[in-house]
Amino acid sequence: MRVVTFGEMLMRLTTDPTVRLQQSNLFTYYYGGAEANVAVSLADFGVDTLYISKVPDNSIGEACEKYLQSNQIDTRHLLKGGDRLGLYFVESGIGNRSSQVTYDRKFSSFSQLKQEEVNWDRILEGADLFHTTGITLALSEELREITLEAMKQAKNRGIKVSFDFNFRAKLWSQQEASKAIEKVLPFIDIAFCNHMDAVHLLNIEVLENETDHEEKLTYYYKQIQAKYPNIQVFASTKREVVSSSSHRLEGYLFADQHISKTHTYTIEPVVDRIGGGDAYAAGVLFGILSKWDPDKTVHFATGASVLKHTLAGDGNAFSIAEVEQFTQNVSQEISR
Amino acid sequence: MRVVTFGEMLMRLTTDPTVRLQQSNLFTYYYGGAEANVAVSLADFGVDTLYISKVPDNSIGEACEKYLQSNQIDTRHLLKGGDRLGLYFVESGIGNRSSQVTYDRKFSSFSQLKQEEVNWDRILEGADLFHTTGITLALSEELREITLEAMKQAKNRGIKVSFDFNFRAKLWSQQEASKAIEKVLPFIDIAFCNHMDAVHLLNIEVLENETDHEEKLTYYYKQIQAKYPNIQVFASTKREVVSSSSHRLEGYLFADQHISKTHTYTIEPVVDRIGGGDAYAAGVLFGILSKWDPDKTVHFATGASVLKHTLAGDGNAFSIAEVEQFTQNVSQEISR
Amino acid sequence: MRVVTFGEMLMRLTTDPTVRLQQSNLFTYYYGGAEANVAVSLADFGVDTLYISKVPDNSIGEACEKYLQSNQIDTRHLLKGGDRLGLYFVESGIGNRSSQVTYDRKFSSFSQLKQEEVNWDRILEGADLFHTTGITLALSEELREITLEAMKQAKNRGIKVSFDFNFRAKLWSQQEASKAIEKVLPFIDIAFCNHMDAVHLLNIEVLENETDHEEKLTYYYKQIQAKYPNIQVFASTKREVVSSSSHRLEGYLFADQHISKTHTYTIEPVVDRIGGGDAYAAGVLFGILSKWDPDKTVHFATGASVLKHTLAGDGNAFSIAEVEQFTQNVSQEISR
Amino acid sequence: MRVVTFGEMLMRLTTDPTVRLQQSNLFTYYYGGAEANVAVSLADFGVDTLYISKVPDNSIGEACEKYLQSNQIDTRHLLKGGDRLGLYFVESGIGNRSSQVTYDRKFSSFSQLKQEEVNWDRILEGADLFHTTGITLALSEELREITLEAMKQAKNRGIKVSFDFNFRAKLWSQQEASKAIEKVLPFIDIAFCNHMDAVHLLNIEVLENETDHEEKLTYYYKQIQAKYPNIQVFASTKREVVSSSSHRLEGYLFADQHISKTHTYTIEPVVDRIGGGDAYAAGVLFGILSKWDPDKTVHFATGASVLKHTLAGDGNAFSIAEVEQFTQNVSQEISR
Amino acid sequence: MRVVTFGEMLMRLTTDPTVRLQQSNLFTYYYGGAEANVAVSLADFGVDTLYISKVPDNSIGEACEKYLQSNQIDTRHLLKGGDRLGLYFVESGIGNRSSQVTYDRKFSSFSQLKQEEVNWDRILEGADLFHTTGITLALSEELREITLEAMKQAKNRGIKVSFDFNFRAKLWSQQEASKAIEKVLPFIDIAFCNHMDAVHLLNIEVLENETDHEEKLTYYYKQIQAKYPNIQVFASTKREVVSSSSHRLEGYLFADQHISKTHTYTIEPVVDRIGGGDAYAAGVLFGILSKWDPDKTVHFATGASVLKHTLAGDGNAFSIAEVEQFTQNVSQEISR
Amino acid sequence: MRVVTFGEMLMRLTTDPTVRLQQSNLFTYYYGGAEANVAVSLADFGVDTLYISKVPDNSIGEACEKYLQSNQIDTRHLLKGGDRLGLYFVESGIGNRSSQVTYDRKFSSFSQLKQEEVNWDRILEGADLFHTTGITLALSEELREITLEAMKQAKNRGIKVSFDFNFRAKLWSQQEASKAIEKVLPFIDIAFCNHMDAVHLLNIEVLENETDHEEKLTYYYKQIQAKYPNIQVFASTKREVVSSSSHRLEGYLFADQHISKTHTYTIEPVVDRIGGGDAYAAGVLFGILSKWDPDKTVHFATGASVLKHTLAGDGNAFSIAEVEQFTQNVSQEISR
């Protein structure tokens, strides 16, 4: 099993949740980025993963590379150069106070990537799946073209293509996103998106009189599939944010005209929600590549995501066995 | 807008909540004191604040001064001298274990303050409001006289007077408190007190057959107002302590014969409840000075208090916009 | 009041709950072991305690000795020698993620203890109670004989004997445990065990159609008592593990054909559950030695156990007065 | 006394000195920048200081503002806007390992500053001295013009102008620096530069057969003064870097055709050398503004710089009395 | 061997050496006091030690008691009551920056001690030596009388009396000290004092034309002995403070008309010098009680003191064997 | 370039240098072992490294594996099973206090390794060099045979064999070591040993009237080479331990009848000396594999070792370029 992911690597600088950024002088820093996070999770499941990005040719870029290597990710095609690594500051929330994100990712090496720097022919060799997200598309016109080129080459080689909408309002408008995403959808096999994406980015007509989340999603996924019959699998989570420290999470997976879902997981305390969605995506992709049935897949993916919320840092760090032990277990009691 | 607050500055020495004081050798220390905390909050709302106190003329007194200055508080009238800064030790509680407070505030510089050291004429110049609390009254006979003098001068200048009962059983008896508080009440416009204060300190007749907290408070506030018609606004919070880590909070404000209240805020986890009452008082005072309607004021004040519980340290650190974003928001989800 | 406890001392090496063991390079370490923990609690209640164990004759053994001494435990009979101290690694769980225990206790000095090293005659002099647990029995055939010898001598001297089943599936099989425990039961006055122990270790017939936990326990305790009429008191807790961070706990005590129980305590957050059972056992033993009535005893013991969960480390650290303040109190609000 | 400083504010992100950046996930962060550091020192000496810069209009810019305010610096003319705050990573060296700096300051708000954003007329009102450094000149062509404009206006108003060469090879070439610096030198009263600057940036003929540092500096300063007779005072330090943890420092001051110097201070351990030069500059400026004799000034400035090396962070934090106590003292023994 | 020490217990609140007190919010706290420190060291050498003091009857007093107990000190005569524990703040120095001490010890429970609270008859029972210092005398007139009484009773019982001058200029004047110390000297067997004490407190004529420290001390000790022939042993250290981080230390011991000294120990880095003198005193007392020859004693005592400087906290923590291994060893190389 | 190293992996548990093990409850832990450390260094120089060891099949063994992988070491032949990982406790010394090592490595999985578990045929495939140390020989008779077998197979394949004497007095006697080492020496090309090893382990006649270290080493290396002409290169360091915090280091390399040496490096402060010898060995091996001249090799190796002393942890973390920058540089000044 071999997966290629493509996207921007970011450094996250985060404060302790009991102080404001202006009161502190300590950051914990993590490397992340949606596509890197997916690669990290998949590597923990034993998948051969190759990650394509561009980082600066300095100590920060080198630290990125070592982070990826320590997670058993193939970095032989990682590009070095450009001005800087994108980063963002997170004033960590807790309880009633929400986390505050301040982006400082403009002018990043990846966002300046040029088409001629990437040799998809060599990168995609031997791959089973290619994954990227809407964040990559948001960063530049050139990146949209590079992504399109990657997807086309993947299609030609019979490699599955996975795409997570990951809409970020701080990066682009719905209108821009809509235009760019509609261009890539015809090449996609697996889509991570939810009903808001359907309405705001794909202009699917709003469902009136809906009864529950399951039915609602089924409607929207079918509508999207009607427009893009190439998309075989849709997935998303439903997250209820009770407070910064308490979330409720459900996983949804649509395949073969049928939606599968999990029961509701209560996550309390939330140690770190960042990367939770990427852990879910990795779980779904792993289930699909393993040809598991949808119910097993959606539980595995949601379990992996729930576990991610108990660890600080963007990347998940659980083996298949550990995720399964969690999804099959009834108690968090110590075994000794 | 210019506010003068008057009271004792304290250093709080607090342990990590997972160990007992006797097991630890690390204190986190904060500067506080009810009146300083109110000043800190008001300064964050953009109010000109002047704080009057007396701290020792040594490195600790200097640190107090710098703390106040870093919070944009006018310290030009801060007195230096005397023996020591009052301090107290807090063995932080968590979950089922409550916090343990050990006071070491006797013989403090402020508690030895002499009338001739304070020039109210110069201090109150240009002020819109004067605020102090029952803690100041509890510290010495002389401080009761100084406070009375301040209130009288404020009255003469048309400056609003605000008083928080803040009864501390470790500092004085109900009987002593009652006597001292009754002397200042005729000069007060805004009173922070609750039904317990009404019964135990002001000897209001107990209400039998009460139905709910709102009606109960209305009865007591009306009774107090009957005796002290000068008091135009009453405010308090209702706090349910589920455990040291989980509180429920409601705000109440009585003005124009009408009580306004908030819904119940669940605070979980409680990072630090100390200063929560002062953040509320500051919010109420800011609403009154801004001539907001009572409903807006009580929500703003309670929201500020709730947010305070998510930060370590006595002083709040939120702007008007941040408090309003919280009171108007429905989710603690990260925005990115 | 003088109590002797006998068992293996262990070092626990534990990670911060927000990282995996493989991601961290920091351990917090604690000394523990079921019987040492009971001694630590009893010493805090003012009991003269003597602890018998064997630790290596090096810096680690010395640190064990100092730990015990700093808890006012008599270490004059603590043996030094052998190869090593047993230790175990705990990857601390939080929320949905459970703690992972990795034992490294094989070949410990205590597990190699020889009968001739222990002089029960001198050790038991003046004692009122002797306490050990099933863990001691699990460690070697020789330790089973040493324990049996200790119990016999205690019986001869009129010293009460207390035994906590503490079955550990990682140490031995139910079959081995059953055989060893049945040999010591005839010498026991106070037994800490639950319905699972009754079924799996003592082969008591399973109760069908049970209605609630209280009735169930009564049935099993009566059945055991029928076989071992020497056992006068049975005790156990019922723990519901909602998540690693949220437990519910009830205490049960059976004496004079009657079961006493507490209401349910919600423990949230759980700071550290290890040692919680030992804190309970110490509370029960203290109540029995103090000739308190069962209701008082079971509430004191459960209260002590609940408080233990709020402290990091195996050993409890509360005085009688502090436990009673907790069991009698209704609020965790700070008193000041 | 009123001083205006002008330059770029930076965030420094620094690792613990016992690990490499790639091995760590913790940064301590400080705010700094040569001109801000000078302002912080001067404020501690009681000088009214006003700092002009531009920071982004987000949580990071706000934190900069609060940092300056907590150091009693006037921020009323601090500009907000643009893309980002310049920052740099420091892998802290120790002993034989040197610190590694990785800049990430490109595209900063300050480096994009436009002439029309700065109203020198209002900023310079009431000032006694204007200070900036070569770093400001290095950042853009526009900043060179803005700086020139500021210096001209200062000259017109009879305000002293101070300039620290602060050549940074990572920011520009010697040739570029030379050209820009020569344009500002005619407006300067006080120059911080050393013999390397004289040779490489001002093309002063190299002194052959020099005997010692004092004579060497005298020669170069006289040569520069011959070209720019407006410069009345020259200052610099001589630093011997024995290792990252052990430096030797001497201060030099040239005025009235005479050079004054200090004895050699051994600094061991060096806690943090960053800001050491700025602490020296502030000391020199304070001595000049106070009309102290050169010997007193150079000892005060060097003492302040030495003390800076014992504190983590860019900004110094000593009063006049504390610096003088150090320069006059013979022992670091505790007084008690 | 049984030793009784008598004096004030203090809490030390100390900052990290890389920040100023006003910049920090973390204190490490230690319990100490000259006489308690001597007791802690002696207990580590296996001596039965009893410590007499008075601490408040609250959580802080209890923590003091547990600290002493964890160091195997007999606290059965420790008094509880009064207003507060004396404490002091230490802004830790490093390198060129000296530590800054701010006392807050006024009104302490011990300083208010009354003669009738101490039953010397029971306390001194079985003792071989009684030790106190000039700090105790400095605290009140009453304490001078209590101390005198203790010494007289000790004399009557044939118990050796030891006294450390420990002059603290922040506590009293030389004149007051002189008067009080001269009253106790006739009862003393072992005196810790140096040539400064001889000149300033005992008015010994200054030695002109002295050649070295050894001769100087010999002269002064002989002069004091001439006045107080009861004093059999004098001891002191000579400390050269190169910087806060680098000291040089020599030990001196005068007995039988002969002075013994050590070579010079370089201490670098100095981790914590507080308690270094007390570790030396304990070493001298232990040598005397063990009837070691002066050379062995002075090396043991100085070695113990040097080791103390490598540990944070007031109390030393080395066994006899560990001190001897240090004094006899030539290398600090790891043995493995 | 491909190198195979073989030896025991250990976990080091180390305290902060300002406290004693018995006073602390925090360990920093590192993975190490002489042969693993050499592999880590070589991997940083870009060498393909394969490490053979046996670790337990649990969370600790897995953490070892991930540590090796994150250092780009091939772990495909790492064995899993057995009872435990060897570990040791280090009470970190500082200044005058030396580090105290307490081993707990008995019964480790590696020490129980059986010949049939290791397939040298597959392991050595493609290797250029095989490296192990005397520690491996010390652990069991079986390991001596396994090592001999490995060396023989290496010889047969034309693979260079490197051996570091690494005598550990806590593991075996000189006599046992002598016997075992003499058996492997005939197969060795590169030997790390010093004059003490020559005298005590190889019974080389002591050199009288030696003049300096260089001549001494030359004599001993020639004597050993006379007995074992197969050894082509000898290397060692000369370390002067001024204190735990200050070392002086020189590198020596003997090849082609000629000894090469470095100047003396002063290391102050010593952050962590453990692994310093292994960093040196890796540097020497890399120089030999790169066919560098002896002078370049010995400076590179010693420079790498010196840099290792500035980092916490056993493994070095410097690239070829970074080591060369250090060996060629004259100053530790920050470049910016």
Ligand SMILES: [Ca+2]
């Ligand atoms: Ca991983």
Ligand SMILES: [Ca+2]
């Ligand atoms: Ca995500």
Ligand SMILES: [Ca+2]
């Ligand atoms: Ca503020």
Ligand SMILES: [Ca+2]
């Ligand atoms: Ca409050």
Ligand SMILES: [Ca+2]
């Ligand atoms: Ca205890």
Ligand SMILES: [Ca+2]
């Ligand atoms: Ca237990």
Ligand SMILES: [Ca+2]
């Ligand atoms: Ca300042």
Ligand SMILES: [Ca+2]
């Ligand atoms: Ca500088």
Ligand SMILES: [Ca+2]
């Ligand atoms: Ca001790």
Ligand SMILES: [Ca+2]
């Ligand atoms: Ca001392």
Ligand SMILES: [Ca+2]
């Ligand atoms: Ca590496």
Ligand SMILES: [Ca+2]
């Ligand atoms: Ca080594």
Ligand code: NI
């Ligand atoms: Ni959160």
Ligand code: NI
């Ligand atoms: Ni969250």
Ligand code: NI
């Ligand atoms: Ni989150």
Ligand code: NI
């Ligand atoms: Ni709490």
